[in-house]
Amino acid sequence: MHMRILNLFPVIAIGLTLVACSHAPSREQVGTACATLAGRTVSTSSIGLPSGPATVLSAVLVAAAPESISGNTLTPATPEYCKVLGSVAPRDPRAQPINFQLNLPTRWNGKALQYGGGGFNGVLVSGLAPLRDAAPGDPLPITRGYATFGTDSGHQASTSPASEPGAFALNDEMLENFAYASYKKVRDVAVDLMQSVYGQAPRQLYYFGGSEGGREGLTMAQRFPADYDGIVSVVPVINWTGLFHAFVRNEVPQFGDWLDAAKTPLIAKATSDACDALDGLADGVVNNYLACQGRVNLQPLRCPGGADAGAHCLSDAELSLMRGIHSPYTFSFPLANGITTYPQWLYGHEDSLDGAAAMNLVRWVSGSAAPTAPPNASTAATQWLYGSNWIRYAIARDANFDVRSYRPESFAGRVQQTSALIDSTNPDLSAFFARGGKLIIRENAADRAQSPLMGIEYHKAMVARLGQAAVDRSTRLYVSPSSTHSGNARSVTDKAVVPTMADLLDPLDRWVTTQTPPADAIVQTSKAGLPPFAVQGSRPMCRYPGYPHYMGGDKSLAASYACRASQP
Template identity: 60%
Template sequence: MPGADHSRQSFAVWHRAALSLVLCTIALSASGRPAAAEAAFPSDCARLAGLKIPTRLIGLPSGEATVTSASYTPAAPAKATSSATPDFCKVVGTIAPIDPAAQLINFQLNLPAAWNGKLLQYGGGGYNGTLVSGLAPLRDAAPDDALPLTRGYATLGTDSGHQVASFAPDRIGEFGLNEEMLINYAYASYKKVRDVAVALVDALYRKRPSRIYYFGGSEGGREGLTMAQRFPADYDGIVSVVPVVQLSMLFQSYVPNNLPQFDGGWLNPAKSETLARFVADACDDLDGLRDGVISNYLTCQPKVSLQGLRCQGGTDTGDSCLSDAQIAAIQTLHAPHPFPFAMANGITSYPQWLYGNEITPDPQRMTITRWVMGTAPPAQPIDVATVSQQWLYGVNAIRFIVTRDDKFDVRNYRPENFRARIEEVSRLLDSTNPDLSAFFAHGGKLILRENMADLAQSPLAGINYFQSVVARLGQSTVDASARLYVSPGSTHTGPGTSVLGGSAIPTMVDLLGPLDRWAGDGIAPADTLIQTSKDTAPPFALKAARPMCRYPDYPHYVGGDKAAAESFVCKKSMP
C-alpha cells in the first residue's frame, strides 16, 4: 500500500484536479467573500451535508467518503461538566470500505467559524471502535485550558474503521478477523480521514490548513508515531503521549504477565497496597523528598528486593506479605519479555514495567489492580466484570488478530507456532521504525511524553524507541526536531497520587501550545516544562506545580515550598 511517498505535494495535485467537484456544492456569499464569511457560515455549513469526497482525493485505496450530517452549533459557555465552545460546524461522515464485509470508517470534523488555519487530529485509545469527537480536552489538560476548538483549531477524530458496540464485551478484538478493518486500525483510517478532512476544510474555508497536527495518547500516541513514519509529509507536528509503540508485542506480553495468576500469583487490592508501600519505602526519598511519589524512576528499580515482602515459608499468610507465587508474578511483570525471533525493525523483546505508584484512590486508575491483576484472578471464559485490562486485551489479540481462532486457549500460546502471522501483524501494528528523517526534513516536530507509573504499557518502550531514533539520526538532528519528557508518578491515563496520602500530584501540562510554537514559529520547547495540579472548579486554584524534565532527568527536591516548581531541579536518573 502507498506510504510515505504520498506527500502533501502529490495530494495537492489530486486535490486541484477534483476540487471543482467539491466546491460546486458550496455557494459563495452575495458579496463574493469566502463561504466561511461570518454571516454565511451557518448556511454554508449546512450545505456540506450529503457532500461526497471522491476516492481520488484519498491517498490510500478506499471507498467513497460521504458527509452524513453537517450542523451549525452556536457558541456555548463553560459549564460544571464541560468547557466553553465557539460557533462551529459539526461535520459527521463515513468512508466506505473496499471489502463489503468490512465496517465503515466514521469520522467527525469540527470547523470553527473563527478558524486559525490549522487542523488538529485527535488519536484514539485501546482497540478504538468508538468515534473520537474532537471536542474533548486534550490529554493532561488543566481544567481551565481552552479546548483546541475554542483556540481556533479545526479538530478531527475517527473510530478507526470499526464499531466496538457491534461486538460482545469479551470480544472487543473481533474486528481483527477482517484484514481491511485491521489495516484501518493499524494506520490506514487515520490517513484516510485526514485526507477527507483537508478536502472538507478547503470546501468550507476555500483554503487548505496551514499546518496539520496529530495529538494522541496510548493507542493514539502510537497512531501519531505511525503517521510520522508512514506519511511524513502529511503532518507538521505530533504529540505522542505514552505511545504503545510496540503494540503487537505489548499485547502478547500481557499473556506471560497474567499466566502466573492461574497458579496462585494473583494479588488482591490489599496486597497491591502492601506492594506499593514497600516500593515507596525503598525509593521515595531517592528524589530528596518523602512524599509518596517515586520521581527518581531509574535509580529506584534495583532498590526493590521483593524478598523483603516474602511471607514466612513462602505461602500466603495474609495481606501484609507476598507468597512465592505472588513474588514470581511481580518479578515476571518487572522483567523483559523476549521473543524467539525478531519483530519489525529487528526488535526481539518487550521491556519490563517499572516500579512506582502501584495504587491510586480511584479504582478506575488503581494501576496494578486495573491493569494487571483485576479484581479477581483471570478465568476462562473471560469475566469482563473482574478481569484485568491486560488479560482482556491480550486474549483478544491472540484469538482474533494472531491465531484468528476464537476458541483458542491463550494459556497454550507459543509465538513460534504462529511466526509468519506474528511477523505480518508486527509490520502492521508496531510503530518502531527509527528513521524519521523524512518527517524531520519536512519540518515536522515531535513531542513525546512517558508516564513513569504506567502499568498499561512499559514507559521503557517509548524511551527505547526515542533512543533508537537518536542512534539512527544522531543527537543533534533529533534535538532540532524532537523532545522526550517524563512524568514521574503519572499513571497511564495521566493523573497520579501520593502513595502515602492519596493527594493528587502535578501532572497537568499543555503540550499543544509548545508544539505549535515550535512547528509554526521555530521556538523550541524548554528543557523543563511545568506540570500543575489545580482545583477542578472555578477559579481553578493552583494547588501545586512541579517540573517535567527531559529524559533521563527527574525533578529533585532542593528545599522550600513542596508545592512550588522552583523547589525542584532536574537531575539525571541513573539505574
C-alpha cells in the same frame, strides 16, 4: 542536567490562536458552506490509500456555548462551529465503515488538529474533548480556533460484547484500518472538506493522541511524513506486538495464583520505602524513576513457606510474577525493525489512582478477581482483556483459542505479519523531520498499561539512526515520574494529589510556527476542577533523562525543584 525552573505557568494565548489566516472566510460564509455539506461525497481520488468513497451524513451549524457547571461536572465552552458527521466506505463489503467527526469553527485559526483514539478504539472520537493531561480551565482546541476531527478507526465496538473488543481483527481490512489506514483516510477526507468550507487547506495539521492514540501519532510520522507538521504522542503503545505478548506473560500465571488486589498497598509501600527519598524529599512520590529500579526488593514480603497466606505477604508465585513484570519479554525471532524484546515495567506508585479511581496495579495487572477464559470484562485486568483478545483474534484468528496454551513460536509468521502492520517502531523519521515536522513524546513512569522504557528505547533508536543533533532539533521526550497511564498520581504515603497536568499543544504549535523549542522543563500543575481553577500545586516535568530533584522550599511549587539526570 541541572537547572532551576524559571517560568512556572505557561500562558495559553487564546487571542493569538484565534487570529485567522489572511484569506479565511467570514463567519457567515462558513455557515453557508456548512449548510451545503450534507450528502457531499469525497471521491476515492482524494484519499491517499485504497478506499471506498467518503460521504457526509450530516452537517449542522452548532451555536456557541458558554462554560457550564452541573454539580461538580464542568462542561468547557465551545465556539460556534459546523459539526460534520460522515463515513468512509470499505472496499470489502463485509468490513464496517470508518466513521468520522469534523468540527469547523466559524472563527478559524488556519490550523487543524486530529485526535487519536484509545484501547481497541471502536468508539467515535469527537474532537471536542479536553486534550490528554489538560488542566481544568484549559480551553479546548476548537475554542482556540482549531478545526478538529477524529474517527472510530473503522469498526464499531457496540457490535461486539464488552469482553471481545478485538473481534474486529478477524477482518483484514478492519485490522488494517485500525493499524494505520483509517487515520490517513480520515485525514485526507477532513482536508478535502476544509478546503471546500474554508477555501484552503490548513496551514498546519497536528496529531495529538495518548496510548493507542500515541501509537497512531507515531505511525503517521513514520508512514505519512508529508501529511503532518507536528505530533504529540503521550504514553504511546509503540511496540504493540511486544506489549500484548507481555500482557499474556503477566496474566497466565495468575490462573494458578491470583495476585489479590488487596496486596497492592503492600507492594506500593515497599517500593516507596526503597525509592521515595532518592529525589531529595520523602513525600511518598517516586520521582527518580530510573534509580529506583535496582533498589526494590520484594523478597522480605514472602509468605512463610512460600504459599499464599493472605494480604500481608506475597507467595512464591506472586514474587515470581512481580519479577517477570519487571523483566524484559524476549522473542526467539525478530519483529518489525529487528526488535526482539519488550522492556520491563518500572517500580513505583502501584496503588496510585488510574482511570475511574481504580488502583493502578489492580486495573492493569490483577483485576478485581482471578482471570478467566474467555475474560470477564467486569473483573478482568485490562492486560488480560486486551492481551487475550489480540492473541485470539489477530494472531490465532480463532475466538475459541485457549490463550493459556499460546506459544509465539507456533505462530511466528503471523506474529511478524501483524508486527509489520501495527508496530510503530521505525526510528527513521528523517522524512518527517526534513519538512520541519516536530515530535513531542511524554512517558509516565508509573504506567502499568505500557512500559515507559519503550518510549526511552525508541528515542535511543532514533538517536542511533539519525544522530543526537537531528533528534534534538525535532524531538522532545519528557517523563512524568509518578504519573499513571491516564496521567493522574497521588502520594503513596499521604494520598495527596501530585501535579501531572500540562498543555503540550501550545508548545508544539510554537515550535512549528516560530521555531521556538519547548523548554527542557515543562511545568505540571494540579488545579481545582471548578472555576476559578485554583492552582493547588506545581512540579516540573523534565526532558529525559531528567527528573525533578527537590532543592528546598515549598514542596508544592515547581521552583523548589531542579531537573537532574535519572540513572539506573
